[in-house]
Amino acid sequence: MFTNNTEAEAVKLFANTYLAMRVSFFNELDTFAEMKGLNTKDIIEGVCLDPRIGNHYNNPSFGYGGYCLPKDTKQLLANYTIENIPQKLMEAIVDSNTTRKEFIAKRVLDKLSTINNQPSTGTVGVYRLIMKAGSDNFRSSAIFDVMEMLKPFVKLVVYEPMAKGDEVEGVEFVSDFEEFAKKSDVILANRIDENLQRVKDKVYTRDIYSRD
Template sequence: MAARRIAVMGAGYVGLTTAACFARLGHQVTCADVDPQRVAALSKAEVDQHEPRLAELVEEGLREGRLRFVVGVPANLSDVDFLFLAVPTPTGESGAADLSAVVDVLTRTRERLPAGCVVVIKSTVPVGTTMRVTKLLERPDVTVVANPEFLREGHAVEDFLHPQRIVVGSEDEASALRVLALYAGTDAPAVITDSASAELVKYASNCFLAMKLSYVNTLAELCEQAGADIDDVTEGMRLDERIGAAFLDPGPGWGGSCLPKDTKALLSTSDKLDVDFPLLRAAIDTNTHQVRRVAGKVREAVGGSLSGVRIGVLGLTFKAGTDDLRDSPALAVAQLLAAEGAELTGYDPCVPEGASPGPVRVVDTPQRAARDASAIVVLTEWPEFAALDWTQMAGQVRHPVVVDCRDLLPAEKVKAAGFRLIATGKPDTGN
């Protein structure tokens, strides 16, 4: 298709990926953000997100003249074909999504949009937002389309350019098809539906994944008590095509920028519509329990008291492959440990030494994190932790105890180094 003129409001994780990838697909893209320093850095192709290929695509878009960055609202919107909203929708006090950034953008742009422009909501928004935005615009010559994102951190560029599906929702089918055409060349299955259904797809997907993770975390706890092995149990589950292989890895809980926010938002929507959703509520409660359970395992591993005890923490981000610390279960566990008096020294490949993520003092190597520790706790599934020289690590610690909350480490190798290994979903044999 012919190149289109696109304005993307917001240069965060979703907005920047959207802008850079649409430029890669040949469109003319202006990406706007309220942070002048961020815009200045991006205009020089300086990308601070740990996201494979993103910096490369930003540099390419700038070099080819298909991508530019501006502060605030673009000065000229008169020739824009599509206005994408990719602004934050954080959790409000009630648990519902806070749409103030969406409303602010629309208030500042609605009178400047050309007739025939399509406003595309990329931000994750509650059911009914597209219709609300349509009324707020008071522009019958401008249509609004829901086009939720399904970008995994650490795989965002790949997910945008080679998506599993594209979902577009609007009460105006012609506008929905116009948005779908922007993705020409990605060869993904498409779902064209109404706006409410499109909005709900995003929440339904993320909340299902959260429930699946809570399920496997509880299953891991059951394995520990029953003398079963979570690896063998999930291997048997993964082979069932009805269940699928993904999201069956136990951990210290789920977190990040999406799952905590989206579960609360969908539960809030359900409450407003008087729909009881006990499964989702239980998934959230289970996640809170999981963080406390992990802290309890660490307490037991060091003898029952954490007061003044030095703990080495491996992994701080909410998952491997990203530098995102938002709602990280690793930090949630760390907060509980610190509240009981533990002294925490941590290492993460994507968190620089000297950073202050909560109560953890960050150092630049796993060995330094382990130095004089009464226990090492693995909280993020970075592959390099499994590849560590655990004999060398044993020479750093005060007491050779490892609590592997990700079931990541090679058990025989760690035990051979002299450690007592307490792994998630495995019975504690005491060796």
């Protein structure tokens, strides 16, 4: 496809915003299911049987992050706003991502309160900072915003082999998984793997498929 620079930029912004919308849609589906005590996986798989929807980009997460989606959704929204172009959906996509992170933080605090039988106090372990499974990058990962929401209420420890150990101010980094698991009352994991199976009772995740 050949087009001029302006249309090419629009293609990129709209494509990434559509993907962000899809992430947000399945995250809000998961929020609904969790609050209503429903089986998220059954609902997602039923919805995705429709070939117009398809079985991709549908695994619940803590929110979209990374290099492109946060930046491009906000840039597209800014273009609408600057030009005073009517919209509701673009703003809702950006807002939905924040709402999802706030929901995750609250659920973690609820789980911590249940474990300790008192208002949310204790230590939350953050398992990996990477933005998606198989990545070696944690730039703009959604987990950072969730951590900032939790910091006023709990102690945070992080297990991230790829980190230098100073990525988040006021947070302890632990390089040994066994030590990390022992220190953590609740373990927050955007994506799960075999390491977490031994401590699954401590884990809070919304990951269903162990993929993005």
